[in-house]
Amino acid sequence: MSELANDIKKASLEASERTGLTVTHIAARRGARASLDDVARTAFGVSLPSSPKAVEAQGALIVWTGPDQWLIVQKDETGLDHYAELAKTFNGLASLVDVTDSRTIFRIAVSRPSETLLRSMGIDFHDNSFRPGDVAITHVSHLGVIVWRLPDGTAYDFACARTYSRDFADWLRKTMA
Amino acid sequence: MRINCPHCGERSLDEFSYLGDAVVRPDPASPNAQDAFYAYGYERANVAGPMQELWYHAAGCHAWLVVTRDTRTHEISEVKSAQEVALARQKVAGTAQ
Numbered sequence: 687m688s689e690l691a692n693d694i695k696k697a698s699l700e701a702s703e704r705t706g707l708t709v710t711h712i713a714a715r716r717g718a719r720a721s722l723d724d725v726a727r728t729a730f731g732v733s734l735p736s737s738p739k740a741v742e743a744q745g746a747l748i749v750w751t752g753p754d755q756w757l758i759v760q761k762d763e764t765g766l767d768h769y770a771e772l773a774k775t776f777n778g779l780a781s782l783v784d785v786t787d788s789r790t791i792f793r794i795a796v797s798r799p800s801e802t803l804l805r806s807m808g809i810d811f812h813d814n815s816f817r818p819g820d821v822a823i824t825h826v827s828h829l830g831v832i833v834w835r836l837p838d839g840t841a842y843d844f845a846c847a848r849t850y851s852r853d854f855a856d857w858l859r860k861t862m863a
Numbered sequence: 864m865r866i867n868c869p870h871c872g873e874r875s876l877d878e879f880s881y882l883g884d885a886v887v888r889p890d891p892a893s894p895n896a897q898d899a900f901y902a903y904g905y906e907r908a909n910v911a912g913p914m915q916e917l918w919y920h921a922a923g924c925h926a927w928l929v930v931t932r933d934t935r936t937h938e939i940s941e942v943k944s945a946q947e948v949a950l951a952r953q954k955v956a957g958t959a960q
């Protein structure tokens with residue numbers, strides 16, 4: 687068990703580190719937003735969100751991460767190179783970076799935020815404001831995070847820089863203790 | 864103070880960093896470029912009232928914003944994406960030619 691997983695277990699949190707994922711950051715090339723959207727609709731059946739939303743499509747979660755930028759989170763499948771597939775799909779229309787190893791994604795598997803989690807966030811995290819499928823890029827205790835609520839409302843995911851994952855786990859422990 | 868980011872919604876000041884006056888950088892090809900750049904770099908207007916400023920949503924979506932803020936009251940009357948403002952200025956400059 688990794689030290690990080692151990693930390694989480696010790697704290698007996700309802701949080702876990704998500705593994706077995708490919709995470710790709712994509713940014714639309716200048717002037718290519720409309721054609722990129724056409725290609726995305728053909729490949730995933732949905733438009734790329736243009737506001738802070740996450741949409742599920744064909745087993746992938748497409749997360750808005752700023753104007754004309756997204757994270758695509760996909761579960762690893764044997765014999766499939768998600769990044770190479772995406773690079774082929776969006777060739778010439780977007781710049782892609784495989785950020786799988788530079789991000790850690792934590793999942794808090796609760797359908798509603800606990801009181802402490804609510805109070806620990808700088809943004810309005812209330813059940814009525816931060817709805818299923820909502821995304822926010824913000825910080826917690828000076829650590830940058832992208833947080834999204836799963837479109838089916840079953841969990842919250844927090845993506846932080848992997849270098850800071852121990853600190854983030856520490857924040858989680860204090861928040862949820 | 865809170866800033867209503869056009870991309871993220873209303874966020875607390877600690878997510879933003881301040882650059883300063885959102886005046887347009889002078890054209891380096893213009894005949895008075897040296898004086899214009901001197902003024903741009905050193906002759907700062909100390910506005911008492913509404914002014915357009917550049918803010919960066921550093922801990923959020925990483926977009927540059929043009930914020931119209933009253934320096935006396937911190938009241939913010941408008942927030943626009945800097946990209947949009949720049950494109951609109953280019954358009955105006957284009958039609959003037």
Ligand SMILES: [Zn+2]
Pocket residue numbers: 868869870871872920923924925926
């Ligand atoms: Zn923003």
